[in-house]
Structures are given as C-alpha cells and as structure tokens.
Amino acid sequence: MRETVLHGANDIRLADTPVPELRDPTGALVRIVASCVCGSDLWGYRGVSKVDQPRRMGHEFVGVVEEVGTEVRTIRPGDFVIAPFMFSDGDCVHCRHGVHTSCERGGGWGGADQDGNPVGGGQAEYVVSPFADGTLVATPGVPDDDLIPGLLTLSDVLGTGHHAAVSAQVGPGDTVVVVGDGAVGLCAVLAAARLGAERVIAMSRHADRQRLATEFGATDIVTTRGDEGAAEVLELLGVGADAVLECVGTKESMHQSLAAVRPGGRVGYVGVPAGGPELPIRQLFSNNITVAGGVAPVRAYLDALLPDVLSGEITPGRVFDASYSLADVATAYADMDSRKVIKPLLRP
C-alpha cells in the first residue's frame, strides 16, 4: 500500500509498504476512504518543528473496517468509521471524564502505542487502529459519498472548533469573536452559531474564507488584526465579546484574543501554542478573564455532532475546498502551505 512519509522540511514522499497486520486483539484494520492535511502537519513540513526521523503522516481519516481483533465488541467489519485525531482506550479515568486526549493508554497516529509498537498515519491506504471500541465511531450504515467531507471534519477540525466554543462556554445570546480563519476557525464559527451565539464576528482578511464564515453563521467580519482588530470588535459591540475563540496559536493571536474579550469573558483556545508566550496572569486576574481549552478531545463530541452532520443540519465539509488523490499528496501540502487552499482532502 501507499503511505505518506515526511522526511524533512519540504520533503513529503509516498512510501510503498505492506498492508499492516492486525495483531492487537483490541485493534481494527481500517481501509481509508478519505483523509486530509492538517495545519499542524505543516510545522514539520515548513521546518518549524524538527524532523529527526521519517514520520508517517496524517491523523484525520474516515474509512471502512476490514478486520477486527478478538476482543473488539462494538466495531464490526464493514462499519464505516470516523477516527478522532488521537486514539484512546475509552475506559480510563480521563476518557470517562471526556478528556480522551489524556487517555492513559492513548497516543497519536503516526506515532507509537503504549508498548512502543508503531502506529500508522491516516494519509495512507490502510491503518490499524488501536483500541477500536474506544477510538472509532461507526456511522449508522454506509454514508453517501457527498457526506464524506463533513464526516471527515469530525476527525479533527469540527470537533476542535466546537471545543473552542464549549471551552469558552458559548451559549444562546452570546457575542463571540473567532480569531483564525483556517478550517478550525471556520468550524469554530459554525460551532458558535450552532450553540446559539447571537453575534459571531469572524476575523479574516481573505474573501473566500470570509464568504464561508458568513455561510457558517458569522454575522460580522473584521478584516483588521491585533490591537486594531480588537478595537474594531469593541466598536462593533460597545464592549469586548462574551467569548473569544482563539484558533491560531501564536503570540499575536492570543494577544488579540485577550484584547477582544470583555471583563468576565472567556477565551477558548485550540490553536497549538507555537512557542507562544506564557499567559499574562495580571491581565487575566484584573479582568476576570477565563482561559480554557487545549488539545480537543474530539472523541467526546462525536455523539453530539455526528447527527447534525448526517442530517445536513451543518455542512462543515465545505472547509475542504480542494481534493487530491493520495498520489498528489506533495502538491496538497504545497497548496495548503501557500494558502492556495483552506484544507485539502485526500482520496487514496
């Protein structure tokens, strides 16, 4: 089979390897139907994070189960499944608290399991999922092809945008600002609107993303950034927002977020802190600003979000504005890196 391997900065290649064997009694072999490239995949690709050894890529995918281990109880061969961006056993104390990303035996695709055995990535033709019952979520029946992009967002970006909104306690009537217009930011707009926010201000400088944000429920667009952008938010609302969803992860985006929230408001952040600053506790203290969020436990949100995707109530799959065959994965990386596309979908 073919799988995507990052060898170093700007060096993405397809490797030809055997289909992985299912050895773990709790695992499942999945034939991948669709996967995609994540903003965080670009860190190694751009050379921002160091690539010490070749790394199997991809942590967002949907597929069809080919085979399950002897101890698997709920997932069956033939199931169409969604894989969260981290695997988790589903029954440790942290999973039971809904924090599957802190699972005691969990880990990341393209990494290794608790015993040190390598785990494949999602930008491939097949992968073996550890803890199939805890990790994978099966849809009722095999979905129509046009639902695939939406279901794929449940792997990461929709759940992550939703986590920003939930962490910021977004509720009916709230005013919300979304910082970041990548796929996660756009999904955060959608999530905030879904949770009943009255005003959703998307901060974006790109016409195509502004358009999608508006279709996802943004009521206002602010095109300026930093203190200028925050001032424009205050001008629009008369005061800072009840909630700000930080979906970038840089020093500048967090600064902008803290400047745009009202006293007593909440910042929900899901942008992986890229060497970002520590949080300014005096500013938070004086203004009673809550900071919540982190690496999104998307597994915990799948039950709530899946029905809305299946029913077409929400259409997060629209964040995929380009589709590539796996053979063209290097082009997909390059196009995302240059911001030519918002998020590339990959078909094996």
Next chain:
Amino acid sequence: MRETVLHGANDIRLADTPVPELRDPTGALVRIVASCVCGSDLWGYRGVSKVDQPRRMGHEFVGVVEEVGTEVRTIRPGDFVIAPFMFSDGDCVHCRHGVHTSCERGGGWGGADQDGNPVGGGQAEYVVSPFADGTLVATPGVPDDDLIPGLLTLSDVLGTGHHAAVSAQVGPGDTVVVVGDGAVGLCAVLAAARLGAERVIAMSRHADRQRLATEFGATDIVTTRGDEGAAEVLELLGVGADAVLECVGTKESMHQSLAAVRPGGRVGYVGVPAGGPELPIRQLFSNNITVAGGVAPVRAYLDALLPDVLSGEITPGRVFDASYSLADVATAYADMDSRKVIKPLLRP
C-alpha cells in the same frame, strides 16, 4: 473621627479627622460597626508594595447608614449595610454582567472616585460610600451582634472564596483541593462544600486552620506542599482533583495548583498574583486545564450568600479568631503579619 492610615512599612497610625461630609447625591454616609484587616493590607505594611504617600486603609466593613444623597433610591438611613471591597455603580455594562470589580465608574476604598475625589477606608469610624444603591447591600432589619462577623465576611473573604469555587465550576460530587489556609482559603473550603463537593482537600500546615477547615467541610487535610503536596493529592484521589482553588497568589502556590488538578480540570484562582509567574500555556494546553478567576466581584454574590449567613446555615465569621478595638489597629496588623491570628476583626 479616627481612621487608619498606613505611612510606610510597619507604620500604621490612627489619624484624627473630621467625619466626612456627604456631597455626592448618589452616596451615603455610613457609621462603621465592624471592619477588619485583609491579607492584601499587609503588602504595604510589609514593604512588599511601595507606599508613596499615606494611605487610608480598610476595604471590608459593615455599618449603619446615617444619611443618604438625594438620588439614592434603595438604601435608607438606619439600614444595616454590607460594603463589598470595591464600590460600583451597579448599572454599567460590566456590573450588569456581574463583574462589578470592572465597573466603569467603580474603584477602591481608600482610593478615589472617578472624579478624583478621595474615598475613605473601612478601618475608620465613618466613611462615605459612592453609589450607595449600586454598592451597599442592606440586611432585612438590624442583625444580632453575633451575626456581625459572618456578615463582615461578605465584604470580601467569603465572596472571594466563593468566587474561586464558582470560577472552578465546583458542583455536586466534585473533588476539590484548596491551596491556601488563610481566611480566603478557609472560606473557599466552605464555599466548595456548600456547592456540593464530595471531597474537599485542604492543604494546611497549621493545626488551628486545619481544625477550622474541617469544620467548614474539608474531608481531608494535606500538610505537605509543592510537588510533594500535589503527589499526596494524587495519592488520595488516584488522579488530580476536578477543581483546585488557588487562594494564595504566589508562583509556588500556582505551580502546586496546576500540579494537583486532573486533565480537563479547572483551577479557580483568587490569590492576587504577587509578581507571580505567567501561566505555562503548553502545560495548560496539553492537559486541557481551565484557569479562571481573578479579583472577586463579591457584590454579585451577595444575594446568594447573605441568606445562608443570616440563617446560620454557614458560619464564615469563625475566620475571625481575634477582635481588636480600632485603637489597637497597629497590634491587629502585627498579629496578622506574624500569623498569630488568622484574621483580626476591628470594632471602632
């Protein structure tokens, strides 16, 4: 009248000054019945924060209204009132959001109002309250003398401990750790128990404070500190706590709090950050730890807490373990500074 003035480190004196005149039509002249010394008063006293000019002290008091301005609607002469530790107009956007500490026209006792007119402190015989309707809360009738200490805690320490618990979203069944065994920490124990926490672990090394913590609802006492203390919490609970209430404000106490919370847990902090560290965002991100709190908007909590104090359902007044006449205010400061007493009550 006599009022307490801090002239510099270790230099607390009583001044003899005229009873303040009520000039502001929204204000009220209050005869102070009881006040107290706050841990934060000790900063200037200890020389930790600089005292540039003599400062009128005291921001926690209860008293009887002697006179009200022509525009005051709800507060009347003869009312027994509780004063939150900051004054606030009660009708700006931040007050309406329950963040009275960010009131657009509010400020601190012993400081100045928005027009720059000096505002007296609470460690005195009389004080003029700005925005009487927005700031002061009247009890139904004049309370019995034995209720005075409890009512006085509504000025600050009970509301502040409660703010830590509310910020950390403490609810029924939660496991809670309280860092800090001063009056605020002890009130946080009480607040957590009142909100239904199942386990409340008080971290304290002092027998008298441990005893009071237990009476306030602590189920466990941990006498160690730092990483050792956090490890003991994890040993007791099997995992970090659902909520940690940080009631100190130092670098060490925040470190200990973050080490004692479980992934996905919440740290509610009310300890004024004393030059403390910035918050370690990578640690928060990886573990989905919420950090919330700040300077407590105690005015917002008065309606909820007052009935429980009046009914005797809770007895937060027990944090006052010594009483002084105003003439002995310097001794009260010295005794609190040396940790001889938890919190000194002052009677004019």
